Each structure stands twice: as structure tokens, then as C-alpha cells.
Amino acid sequence: MVGKLAVGGGAPVSIQTMTNTLTSDAAATIKQIEGFAAAGCDIVRLSVPDEASLQALPEIRRAISLPLIADIHFNHKLAIGAIEAGFDGVRINPGNIGGAENVREVARAAIAHGTAIRVGSNLGSVKRELLETHDNVSAIVASALDNVKLLEDLGVANIKVALKSSDVLETIQAYRRFAAVSDWPLHVGVTEAGTLFSGLVRSSVGIGALLLEGLGDTIRISLSDDPLKEVLAARTLLEALDLRHDLIHVVACPTCARSCGDVAGIAREVEAAVANIKANLTVAVMGCIVNGPGEARHADLGVACEKNGAMLFKHGEPARRITTTEIVSTILTEIEKETSL
Amino acid sequence: MVGKLAVGGGAPVSIQTMTNTLTSDAAATIKQIEGFAAAGCDIVRLSVPDEASLQALPEIRRAISLPLIADIHFNHKLAIGAIEAGFDGVRINPGNIGGAENVREVARAAIAHGTAIRVGSNLGSVKRELLETHDNVSAIVASALDNVKLLEDLGVANIKVALKSSDVLETIQAYRRFAAVSDWPLHVGVTEAGTLFSGLVRSSVGIGALLLEGLGDTIRISLSDDPLKEVLAARTLLEALDLRHDLIHVVACPTCARSCGDVAGIAREVEAAVANIKANLTVAVMGCIVNGPGEARHADLGVACEKNGAMLFKHGEPARRITTTEIVSTILTEIEKETSL
Numbered sequence: 256m257v258g259k260l261a262v263g264g265g266a267p268v269s270i271q272t273m274t275n276t277l278t279s280d281a282a283a284t285i286k287q288i289e290g291f292a293a294a295g296c297d298i299v300r301l302s303v304p305d306e307a308s309l310q311a312l313p314e315i316r317r318a319i320s321l322p323l324i325a326d327i328h329f330n331h332k333l334a335i336g337a338i339e340a341g342f343d344g345v346r347i348n349p350g351n352i353g354g355a356e357n358v359r360e361v362a363r364a365a366i367a368h369g370t371a372i373r374v375g376s377n378l379g380s381v382k383r384e385l386l387e388t389h390d391n392v393s394a395i396v397a398s399a400l401d402n403v404k405l406l407e408d409l410g411v412a413n414i415k416v417a418l419k420s421s422d423v424l425e426t427i428q429a430y431r432r433f434a435a436v437s438d439w440p441l442h443v444g445v446t447e448a449g450t451l452f453s454g455l456v457r458s459s460v461g462i463g464a465l466l467l468e469g470l471g472d473t474i475r476i477s478l479s480d481d482p483l484k485e486v487l488a489a490r491t492l493l494e495a496l497d498l499r500h501d502l503i504h505v506v507a508c509p510t511c512a513r514s515c516g517d518v519a520g521i522a523r524e525v526e527a528a529v530a531n532i533k534a535n536l537t538v539a540v541m542g543c544i545v546n547g548p549g550e551a552r553h554a555d556l557g558v559a560c561e562k563n564g565a566m567l568f569k570h571g572e573p574a575r576r577i578t579t580t581e582i583v584s585t586i587l588t589e590i591e592k593e594t595s596l
Numbered sequence: 597m598v599g600k601l602a603v604g605g606g607a608p609v610s611i612q613t614m615t616n617t618l619t620s621d622a623a624a625t626i627k628q629i630e631g632f633a634a635a636g637c638d639i640v641r642l643s644v645p646d647e648a649s650l651q652a653l654p655e656i657r658r659a660i661s662l663p664l665i666a667d668i669h670f671n672h673k674l675a676i677g678a679i680e681a682g683f684d685g686v687r688i689n690p691g692n693i694g695g696a697e698n699v700r701e702v703a704r705a706a707i708a709h710g711t712a713i714r715v716g717s718n719l720g721s722v723k724r725e726l727l728e729t730h731d732n733v734s735a736i737v738a739s740a741l742d743n744v745k746l747l748e749d750l751g752v753a754n755i756k757v758a759l760k761s762s763d764v765l766e767t768i769q770a771y772r773r774f775a776a777v778s779d780w781p782l783h784v785g786v787t788e789a790g791t792l793f794s795g796l797v798r799s800s801v802g803i804g805a806l807l808l809e810g811l812g813d814t815i816r817i818s819l820s821d822d823p824l825k826e827v828l829a830a831r832t833l834l835e836a837l838d839l840r841h842d843l844i845h846v847v848a849c850p851t852c853a854r855s856c857g858d859v860a861g862i863a864r865e866v867e868a869a870v871a872n873i874k875a876n877l878t879v880a881v882m883g884c885i886v887n888g889p890g891e892a893r894h895a896d897l898g899v900a901c902e903k904n905g906a907m908l909f910k911h912g913e914p915a916r917r918i919t920t921t922e923i924v925s926t927i928l929t930e931i932e933k934e935t936s937l
Contacts (some may be wrong), residue, residue, distance in 0.1 A: 301851040326852070352616040381889030390750070421847045421891060423836040427808075447849045447882070447891055450863050454823075455796040456832045460804030467768075467805050468844040479881075484793075491797040495764040506762045507795075507820040509787045510616040511645040511667070522791050539762075540820075541788070545669050545713040549720030550762060550830075551789055564614040 256297055257371045258322035258343035262415055263440025263472040268498050269297035270489040271442070271475040272482040273326070276465040278308035278315075285318045287482075292321050292487040293531055298473060300346060302326040303333050305474075312340035324373065331357035338364045344371035346417075348380055349402045371413040374402045376429075377446055378420040382489035395397065395420060399409045403439060414439050415472070420445035425462040434470050443471035454478040459492055466496050487530055503590065506550055506557075507540040514542030516560030516579060524583050525590075532596045539588060548573075551580050558582055598639055598712045598905075599663035599684035604754055604813040606779025609839050611830040612783070612816040613823040614667070619649035619656075622858055626659045628823075633662050635827040636842065641813060643667040644674050653681035665714065669767055672698035683804040685712035690723055690743045703750035712754040715743045718769075719761040736761060736770045739776055740936060746778060749795035755780050756813070760787035764802040775811050784812035795819040800833055807837050828871055840874040844931065847891055847898075848881040853879045855883030857901030858921060865924050866931075879927060880909075897930050 256262070263270060268285035272291055276283040278301045288299050303309055303325045316323065318533040324344035325337030331352045334345045338361075345365065349358045362562050365372050376399035378391055385394040395418045406414055406563050416439050418429040434441065448454035458476040465471045478490045508520035510513070522540040529538075540556035541547030551568035552555025556578070558565040567574045567584050569589065597603070603749045612910060613632055617624040629640050644650055644666045657664065665685035666678030675686045679702075686706065690699045706713050717740035719732055736759045747755055757780050759770040767786050775782065786802040787829050789795035799817040806812045817829045834840035847853070848863035863881040867905040870879075879900035882888030892898025892909035897904040899918070906923050908915045910930065918926050 264886050273850065275853065275855065278853045289633050304854045308853065324849075377890070378894065379888075381890075392619065402698075421894075422836035447880070449846055449848045449849045450860065451831070451866065452796070453832045453846065454850075455793070456800045456829055457836045460808075460833060460836055463801030464805050464808050477850045479850055479863045482850065485850070488797055491794045492801060495798045496802055497765055499737065499839045505790055505794065506788045507790045509614065509795075509818045509820055509823065510647065511614050511825070512616065512619045513645045519791065522820045526794065527793050539788070545721070547720075549718070549722075553762075593767055596830070 256369075256413060256497070260297060260322045263430070266472065268466065268471060268493055269296040269473040270295065270486055270493070271300060271473055273300040273302070273475070274294055275482055277312050278303055279305070281311040281314040284311065284315055287389050288315070288319050288321065289338040290343075291486055293533070294483050295490050295533065296321065296486045298312060298324060300326050304328070305333075305338055308335055309336040312337055313344065316341045323463045327352070329353070331361050332436055334390045335364045336369050339437060342370065344373055345400050346373040346375050348375050348377070349405055350382055350398065358405060359409055362411050364408060365413070366410055369413070370457055371415065372411055373417060373442055374406065374417045375417045376402065376419070377417075380425075380427065391420060392428045392432065394525070396432050396530060400437070403437065408526055415442050415482070416440070417442040417444065418440045419444055421447040423446065423457050427464055430470050431468070432464050440472040441470060442473050442475065442490060444475040444477055446477060448477045451478055451480040451484060453490040454480070455488055458488070463492055463496060464589060466498060488585060489499065492511060501533040503529040503532055503534055504537045505540060506537060506554055508542050508550070509546070511540055513545060514560065515562055516542055516565060516582065518542040518560065521558075521582055525586050532590070536590065536593055538590065540586075555593060558586065597710075597754060598665065601638060601663045606633055607813065609807065610814040610826040611636060612639040612641060613637055613641070613826040614641040615817070616823055619644055620646070620669055622655040625652065625656055628886050629656070629660050629662065631879055632827055635824050635871070636780070636831050636874065637662065637769045637827045639663045639665060641665040641667050644678055645669070650674055650677045650681070654680055657682045668693070670694070672702050675702045677703045677707055681814045682924055683711065685714055687714040689718070690746055691739065696746075699746060700750055703747060703752050706754070707751055710754070712756065712784055712845060713747060713752055714756050714758060715756045716742060716749065716760070717743065719766065720787070731765050732761060732763070733769045733773065736766070737773045740774055741778070751849060754767055756783050758783040758785065759782070760785055762786065763789040766800050767802050768805055769808050771811050772809070781810060781813040783814050783816070785818055786815040787818060788817045790820060792821040792825060795821070796829055799829070804823065804833055804837060806884065807833075807839060813843040818904055842874040844873055844875055846881060847878060847918050849883050849888070849891070849897060851883055855901065856903055857923065858882055858905060859883040859901065861915050862899075862923055866927050870931060873931070873935060877931065879931065879933055881927075896934060897927060899927065905915050
């Protein structure tokens with residue numbers, strides 16, 4: 256349990272992202288988290304790098320009902336402070352928190368407050384001696400198992416685990432191998448996946464391949480971009496894998512020499528306008544008469560562009576011809592009708 | 597074989613995209629294809645919807661050495677014309693080309709010229725009677741098998757097959773089931789995957805999951821956007837899965853409250869500048885001192901941002917401090933040194 260949210264044990268796969276405001280700026284951080292909530296985020300992580308950030312946590316906690324996790328490095332007192340501020344989880348790397356006694360203190364506080372602990376085993380922060388004697392995947396897995404054992408021995412019973420590399424294949428292999436020997440819930444992600452463009456590619460294949468194998472209880476798509484896009488990307492991935500049904504899926508054809516309309520522009524405009532709507536609907540934007548009517552028929556709503564306009568399809572049947580300038584507004588109006596039924 | 601390029605039989609996975617110029621405008625089409633070639637594309641498809649497009653094919657063929665495929669619907673004479681113009685492949689849907697005699701004529705021409713035929717079985721163009729008696733996946737697979745059998749019976753020995761749905765899970769299931777009963781090479785893609793944003797997510801997980809299982813001989817990432825981005829996305833996916841090693845991989849952290857520099861901006865600028873360079877190199881752009889030095893150590897080149905600058909890492913060792921304004925130019929200069937060795 257992360258607060259009131261179940262992670263693992265058959266619960267729906269939840270979506271995480273991380274604030275990138277200064278945590279010490281409570282107002283800005285609260286505003287960003289409210290945006291995440293509206294976009295469909297389930298769990299929010301904040302880094303707490305210093306005393307000023309810690310001071311802001313109670314105000315943030317009071318304002319936000321979503322489960323909150325504090326990301327802590329180096330200083331165990333910050334972890335204990337976050338737990339005492341009512342955060343639902345702390346993410347620590349037991350290897351960099353200053354020794355066994357500090358880990359014990361964090362564990363004691365977490366048990367007392369029912370706070371979850373996420374063990375983050377990242378290739379970038381695995382101990383050097385492990386890396387010298389193991390390949391990368393074995394080192395990540397061994398580090399995670401060591402840290403989990405440490406917490407288990409201290410009586411912590413609310414653990415989730417992440418095993419991350421910026422290499423997609425290493426990430427997939429690390430999760431598979433850890434899952435073969437441990438039942439703790441998994442937080443899945445490809446770390447430092449990159450820009451919006453390459454990060455979407457790497458995260459989607461890495462996280463998606465694991466989800467297809469049934470691995471992964473909560474996910475974060477890491478992007479060097481606006482974290483709101485991480486939430487939308489995660490919803491898109493979960494919808495694509497039939498694990499969540501709260502996204503309007505815009506089917507759109509790539510354009511080719513046969514295309515009549517500005518398919519890309521129409522699709523982008525519609526997708527942006529409906530991003531925060533939580534509904535299970537497929538809308539097809541097609542550029543021509545070859546695949547257009549077929550795809551439009553399979554969608555709840557569809558347009559197949561023709562010269563000077565488009566044919567609107569509703570639930571598989573041609574409804575009426577519309578002009579080019581009406582396409583976007585007609586789709587949005589029809590979506591509104593569908594979702595307000 | 598698609599021209600001189602092997603597809604299947606253990607050949608490297610090749611990358612395809614499709615022009616979206618008017619094919620009848622030979623100059624514009626040639627220019628677009630030259631851009632694809634520079635970006636790392638292996639095979640280019642053009643739609644040939646009419647006689648004017650057909651007339652332009654000889655000029656395009658003379659100018660381009662990459663394998664070229666003509667995408668044909670409805671009119672078998674266009675397919676025969678493309679074959680006679682020296683195109684390396686035709687993509688047809690035997691179900692919409694006007695009957696068995698027309699398919700036979702196309703097959704005869706393809707055999708005579710050594711031209712490959714791609715059978716495209718798309719959910720959007722599967723026969724209605726198949727859809728009425730089968731679930732979607734079975735209908736796509738049955739349609740592909742029927743069409744392949746038709747061509748095999750006509751003596752065609754140079755076939756590849758695509759089985760596409762705009763639904764990611766249906767796509768994955770269709771390829772798995774077809775591959776279980778047929779050895780023909782597979783052209784893999786998720787059709788009408790959507791805008792750049794959602795198309796990258798859907799295509800990466802759909803195509804990537806199949807590639808991880810060893811399925812897929814040539815791929816197209818379909819995006820409602822500039823087709824050049826399809827090529828770069830395909831290279832990114834193949835690099836992520838260790839199937840191609842000609843891309844500079846920019847590792848970049850998502851920003852958080854700990855970040856010092858404009859990681860996203862730096863990473864985007866570097867990624868754009870090196871997109872067309874064919875080299876196997878990892879460059880890490882990291883925002884802080886937590887994971888920064890660790891990741892930067894694993895990369896060929898790396899920067900870990902600090903206040904007012906960054907530490908440059910080369911092959912795992914700290915090299916020197918640089919100022920904020922020097923970060924991008926220093927990375928690009930160092931990449932140039934590495935790739936000109």
C-alpha cells in the first residue's frame with residue numbers, strides 16, 4: 256500500500272511521475288501536482304534534497320490527496336522527516352544513506368507510520384565492488400536483493416523495488432531475473448531514457464515488454480521534458496496494452512501521396528484537446544479512401560478525408576459529409592456527445 | 597531480396613518509411629528520398645495511386661539507389677508498370693486488385709523481373725465476410741495466409757508479409773500466430789499508430805515486443821508526422837534492442853528538484869545535431885550529482901551538471917570542469933573527436 260493505493264497483488268498498474276519544481280517552493284510544487292492529478296497520475300514523487308525542501312512537505316501534504324513519495328539520497332534525517340510529514344512512501348538507496356544504523360532508523364520510522372519504502376537499485380549508483388565482480392544486470396539484481404534483505408530483516412513489510420539501467424535490454428533482464436526470485440511489487444522504468452523522442456521509444460519498449468510478460472505494478476516513463484508528458488505517455492502505453500481504459504485513442508494514418516487532408520495536424524489538435532478526458536473511445540483520423548473507411552468503421556468515431564472535406568463515421572456507419580474547416584470541431588463535438596452519455 | 601537488400605534469413609533488420617510527396621512530382625519525391633537515405637533508411641515505399649505517379653517512376657528510379665517499393669491499390673496495371681519501371685518491390689492487397697486474373701498478371705511480371713511482392717493484410721481492408729466469421733486477429737491472419745497461398749500457387753518466391761491492426765495487442769498476436777505457421781519474412785508495424793507522441797509509444801511497444809521475440813525482418817514505425825522521424829525512431833528502437841549500432845545514444849535524466857542545468861534543452865540540442873551521424877557512442881547528459889557521475893562514468897562521454905557548469909567525463913573518468921555555455925559545444929566537439937578516430 257502506498258497510502259490508500261494498492262500496488263501489486265493484482266491491483267491495476269499505477270502511473271507515477273516526479274515533480275521538477277523546487278520542493279522548497281510549496282506553492283509551485285502543489286500546482287504542478289494538481290496538474291499531474293488532472294492528467295491521470297496515481298502517485299507523485301518529489302525529491303527532498305535539503306532542509307528547505309523538508310520544511311515544505313507538511314504544506315504540500317495538506318494540499319494533496321494523491322499518494323506522495325519522497326526521494327531521498329545521502330541524508331537519512333530527511334527520510335525520517337518526510338515520513339513524519341505524512342508522506343506515503345520514501346525512495347531510498349540503502350547503500351548511500353550512511354550505514355546500517357541510519358537504515359535502521361528509517362525502517363523504524365516507516366514501520367511506525369505505515370510508510371512504504373521503495374528500494375531503488377540503479378546501475379549508476381550500484382557499489383563499485385559489485386560492478387567489478389558482476390556484469391551490469393547481475394550487479395543491479397544483487398544490489399536490489401541485498402537491500403531488500405536488509406529491510407526485511409528490519410521488519411519492513413511494505414516494500415517495492417525498482418531495478419534500473421539506462422540500457423533497455425539490461426533493464427528488461429534485471430526485472431525478469433529479480434521477479435524470478437522475489438515477490439515484492441515492482442516499480443518499472445527505464446532510467447534516464449532520454450528526450451521526449453528517444454525517451455518515448457526506449458521507455459515504451461522497455462516497460463511495455465515487461466508489462467506484456469505480466470511484470471510491473473507501477474510505472475514511470477522517464478522523459479527529459481515536462482513531467483506531464485510522462486503521465487500522458489504512461490496512459491497511452493497502458494491503453495495500448497489493454498491495462499487501462501481511460502484514454503481517447505486517436506488512430507491516425509501516416510500521410511502518403513494519397514492523403515487528402517492535414518491528417519497530422521487534425522490528429523494532434525484532437526489529441527491535445529482530449530488529453531485530460533478519461534474515457535474509453537477510439538477516434539480515427541484517416542487521410543484517404545484506401546484504409547480510411549475500414550479504420551473509421553472500426554472506431555467509435557472516424558473521419559476519412561476526401562477532396563475538400565471528409566466523411567464522418569459514427570459507430571461504424573457513414574454519418575455525413577463535412578467540410579475541411581469543420582473536421583476538428585465536429586470530432587470534438589461528437590466526442591463530447593459520446594462521453595456525456 | 598528487395599533489390600540488393602536481403603530481408604529475412606538472418607539479415608539485419610532493415611528500416612522502411614514512405615514518401616508523402618506527390619509521387620507525380622519526381623523532383624520533390626527524389627529530394628525526400630535522399631533525406632531518408634541520409635537519415636539511415638534502408639527501403640523506401642511510394643504510393644502510386646494514378647497514371648501521373650506511374651509516369652514519374654522511371655525518373656525516380658534512375659536517381660535513387662535505395663530499394664524502392666510501389667504501394668498499389670485497386671489497379672493492377674499500376675503494379676505492372678512499377679515493376680517494369682525497375683521498382684524492387686510492390687505492395688499489393690490481392691483482395692482489392694480486381695480478381696484472380698489481375699493477381700496472376702502482377703505475379704507473372706514480378707517473377708519475370710525478380711520483383712518482391714509484399715502482401716499487406718490490414719484489419720481495415722480485410723474482407724467483410726472474414727470479419728463476420730472470425731475475431732479480428734484470426735481474420736488478419738487468415739487473410740494473409742489466403743493471399744500468400746494465392747501467390748505461392750502462382751510461383752512467386754519472393755514474398756514478405758505484413759499483418760497490421762491499429763490495435764497494438766492485435767498486431768502482436770497476429771504476427772505471432774502467422775509466424776507460427778509460416779516462414780516468409782515479416783514486415784512489422786503497427787498501422788495508423790497515431791501522432792508523433794502516441795505513435796512512438798504504440799509502435800515502440802508493438803514492434804519492439806515482436807523484435808524481442810525474434811520476429812520482424814524489416815520494420816516501419818508509422819507516424820502522422822514527418823516521415824524522416826519514422827527513420828530516426830526506427831534507428832532508436834533498433835539501437836535500444838541491440839539490433840543496430842549506428843546511433844549516438846543520448847542518455848538524459850528527467851529533471852527533478854535536484855537538477856542544476858537545462859538537461860532537456862542540452863539533450864535535445866545534442867540529439868538533433870548528431871541524428872544523422874552513424875556511430876556507436878553513448879553520451880550522458882545528467883542534471884545532478886546523485887546519478888550523474890555514475891551514469892556519466894558508464895557512457896563514452898558525459899556531463900554531470902553542477903551549479904554554474906558541469907563536470908565533463910570521458911570514458912568513465914572525470915576530464916575537466918566546463919561552464920554552462922560551453923556544455924553543448926564541448927559535447928559536440930568531443931563527439932567529433934570520437935567519431936573521427
